[in-house]
Amino acid sequence: MYIADLPSYAALSNDSPHTPSYTPAPQAHERRLALNDRVRAGPSGEFVKQTKKGDVSLRLARQDDNAAFPVYGCGPPVEGTVDIVKTDGIASVEVKIEGVLKLQEIAEGGMTTHNLCLSRAVLWVKDRDGDVLCPNTLPFTLSLPTTFSDGGKTYPLPPTYESHLSGLPGFTATIDYSVSAFVMKPNLVPNLVKSALFGRDGNWSVSTPLMYRPRSRPSVPLPRPLITNNIDRGFAVHPGWKMFPSSLKARTDGGKDIISKLYLPASRIFAIGQPVPFHLTFNSSANSLAAFLPYGPIASLSRKKQFTRIQLFRQTTVDVRNAIISGTKTDIWRVDCVGDGIFRHAGDGPDWISYSGEICIDEQVKIGGFKAGGFSIKDCVVLSMTPPDVLKSPFRDFRQVVPIRIATDPWTEDGAGVGTYTAVYRTPSSSDDHDDALHMDDDRFTQHRVSR
Numbered sequence: 396m397y398i399a400d401l402p403s404y405a406a407l408s409n410d411s412p413h414t415p416s417y418t419p420a421p422q423a424h425e426r427r428l429a430l431n432d433r434v435r436a437g438p439s440g441e442f443v444k445q446t447k448k449g450d451v452s453l454r455l456a457r458q459d460d461n462a463a464f465p466v467y468g469c470g471p472p473v474e475g476t477v478d479i480v481k482t483d484g485i486a487s488v489e490v491k492i493e494g495v496l497k498l499q500e501i502a503e504g505g506m507t508t509h510n511l512c513l514s515r516a517v518l519w520v521k522d523r524d525g526d527v528l529c530p531n532t533l534p535f536t537l538s539l540p541t542t543f544s545d546g547g548k549t550y551p552l553p554p555t556y557e558s559h560l561s562g563l564p565g566f567t568a569t570i571d572y573s574v575s576a577f578v579m580k581p582n583l584v585p586n587l588v589k590s591a592l593f594g595r596d597g598n599w600s601v602s603t604p605l606m607y608r609p610r611s612r613p614s615v616p617l618p619r620p621l622i623t624n625n626i627d628r629g630f631a632v633h634p635g636w637k638m639f640p641s642s643l644k645a646r647t648d649g650g651k652d653i654i655s656k657l658y659l660p661a662s663r664i665f666a667i668g669q670p671v672p673f674h675l676t677f678n679s680s681a682n683s684l685a686a687f688l689p690y691g692p693i694a695s696l697s698r699k700k701q702f703t704r705i706q707l708f709r710q711t712t713v714d715v716r717n718a719i720i721s722g723t724k725t726d727i728w729r730v731d732c733v734g735d736g737i738f739r740h741a742g743d744g745p746d747w748i749s750y751s752g753e754i755c756i757d758e759q760v761k762i763g764g765f766k767a768g769g770f771s772i773k774d775c776v777v778l779s780m781t782p783p784d785v786l787k788s789p790f791r792d793f794r795q796v797v798p799i800r801i802a803t804d805p806w807t808e809d810g811a812g813v814g815t816y817t818a819v820y821r822t823p824s825s826s827d828d829h830d831d832a833l834h835m836d837d838d839r840f841t842q843h844r845v846s847r
Contacts, residue, residue, distance in 0.1 A: 441475075444603040451599045452478040453490075453576045465574070469552070469609040473537045477518060477576045479599075482529040487579045488518040490535045492605065494543075494572040496553070498715050498769055500727060501565035505715035509768050511543045511552060511570070521581075537574075539607065545768040553767035555606045558711045560729045566713040568770050575602035611763055612804040613664040621658060621674050623742035623749045629676030630658060630741075630749060636674070637661040643780060644791045645683065653679040653687055653790065657705075657778055659797060666805035667760055670753035671776065673705060673736065678747045686789045690782055692738035692750050703780045707734030707754050707799075714769035726769070733757040733774075756801070763801040774801050 440460040445452045455465045455475040467473060477488055494511030518533040542549050559567045578599040618635025632638070636658045643653040658674035665671045677684060677691065690702045714726035736754040743749065754776065764772045778795040782788030 442603070444601050446599055446601050450480050451576065451578050451601050453574070453601045453603065454478060455574065455603075464604050464606045466606040466608055467539060468607075469539075469541060473514075473539065473574060473605070475535060477533045477535065477578070479529065479531055479533075479578060482531060484580050485519075485521065485529040485578055486581045487520045488529060488533055489515065489577045489579070490518060490537065490575065491515045491577070492537050492539065492572070492574050494539075494552070494570070494607070496767055496770060497567075497569050497571075498713050499567045500713065500715050501560075501563060501567070507715045507769065509543070509545050511572070511767075512540050514538060514540075539572075543767070548768075550767050551765065552607065552609070553765045553770070554608055554762045555604075556762065556772075558713075558729070560711075560713075560727065564727050566727050568711070568713050570767065570770070572605040572607045573602055574605050575600060608762065608803070610804055611802040613662055613666065613802055613806040615662050616806045616808070617665075617669075617672060618660050620672065620751065623676075625744050628678055628744060628747040629656060630674050635661055637663070639795065639797050641778075641793070641795045643677075643687070643793045645789060646791055647789050650686070650789055651680045651683040653677050653683055655778070655793075655795070657776075657795060657797065659776065659799070663798070664800040664802055665756070666802045667756055667763075668758075669805050670755050671707065671734065671736075671799070672751075672753045673776070674741065674749065674751050675705070675738075675778070676747055676749040681745055683789075684746070684748055690780055690788065690790065691748070692752075694738050694740060701738075702782055703738075703778075705736035705738075705752070705754060705776065705778045706732050707736075707756060708775055708777050709733045709760070709764075710773045710775070712769075712771045712773070716769070733760050760801065761803075763803060774799050 438457050438459045440458050440462070442455040442458040442462055442465040443452055453475065454477075455473065457471070457474065458465050465473075473492060477490060479485065479488070492512060492514040494513075496509040496511055497506070498508075499506040514537045516535055516537055518535055519529050521527075521529065539552065541552055543552055544550075553570050555572055556570045557568070559565070580598055618633065621630040621633055621636060623630055630636075637660070639657045639659065641655045641657070643655060645652050654677070656676040656678070658676075660672065675692070677687065679687070692703045693701060708730055710728055710730050712726050712728040734754040734756045736752050738750045738752045741749040741751040762772075764774050766772075776797045776799055778793075778797075780790065780793040782790070782792060785792060
């Protein structure tokens with residue numbers, strides 16, 4: 396913005412202050428330049444978990460009303476109170492947050508466990524020589540770490556997640572967090588009597604799962620759609636988009652290969668709840684394009700009946716050993732289709748034809764990709780052409796894999812929500828920096844695949 400664009404204040408009289416007084420809204424001679432909606436009120440409800448008879452209550456603040464479980468993101472502390480109905484004879488009160496990653500291979504029988512976090516606080520301890528009773532309400536504040544180490548590498552603290560692959564080989568993988576309160580009584584009576592009066596071993600405990608959902612958003616907005624033209628024989632190049640070239644190989648003698656150009660936003664970071672835009676151009680001779688048309692994208696057909704498809708896949712990998720043995724990784728994986736694209740005809744010429752479209756991310760996807768020890772989730776866009784009869788098709792089957800990142804929240808111009816109590820956002824790393832880490836072998840799409 397240039398200085399000439401700034402609004403001018405009305406002339407001030409000699410008895411007026413040199414600085415104009417603040418008003419919540421612009422005055423008649425003022426203009427709003429930007430509105431920062433960064434600070435919003437977070438949830439104001441409570442999540443309450445009690446012992447069976449209601450003797451002890453664990454109350455967690457700043458939660459949505461009627462939430463099934465307490466939810467926390469990256470940054471905000473876990474705040475609440477431990478409420479005790481009868482405090483006679485209590486020796487100590489403690490609260491604890493714990494996180495555990497468990498990986499198990501079904502066929503091999505291997506299993507590994509990592510402690511992701513352990514935060515503990517003693518809220519009250521009885522003085523040996525004093526007669527002061529424990530308070531009925533004890534407040535606490537505990538923090539979740541932002542990283543964890545598996546003994547070799549350090550990773551961002553992963554979200555709550557569960558996945559499994561049935562069959563042989565197979566796996567189960569869980570990332571669980573919990574918050575617990577313990578009310579301890581002195582060991583003064585036999586265990587049988589204590590169990591009847593106070594609960595097991597004379598102590599009270601109450602625990603609840605904690606949903607850890609770190610949030611992320613792209614650092615740049617999605618670019619404007621591309622436009623086709625005859626000069627470029629398809630879409631004009633734009634810095635906001637990145638082209639991924641490939642080719643469809645002809646099977647017949649004298650047939651000419653088709654060059655495919657897949658365009659995705661250069662950042663390759665997309666938000667859950669927003670479609671993934673794409674553009675696609677096929678370049679070849681008029682005869683090759685004509686032979687390809689029956690196998691190419693057709694907007695009027697059902698997506699599942701098309702021979703050419705563009706989809707979003709999620710690969711979940713478990714490696715109990717988290718190692719490479721004799722040059723081979725020891726991991727087990729599953730691949731799920733979590734989005735199917737639609738095509739729209741965008742233009743054509745004598746030696747080219749172009750399409751635009753978007754991939755809608757499945758609403759069951761709630762988190763982005765991550766890596767935690769031997770457990771990882773990776774996402775990619777897959778463009779494929781699978782003819783119904785390979786021997787009769789003029790072109791070989793085709794598959795192109797492009798790694799992407801998924802963020803939990805969309806980009807916003809003013810950073811709205813960054814300053815809220817429950818939202819501290821990470822920016823997913825550029826996909827260019829993680830092509831090797833996100834590499835997904837084409838062969839893996841034919842094994843342990845779960846399609847929609």
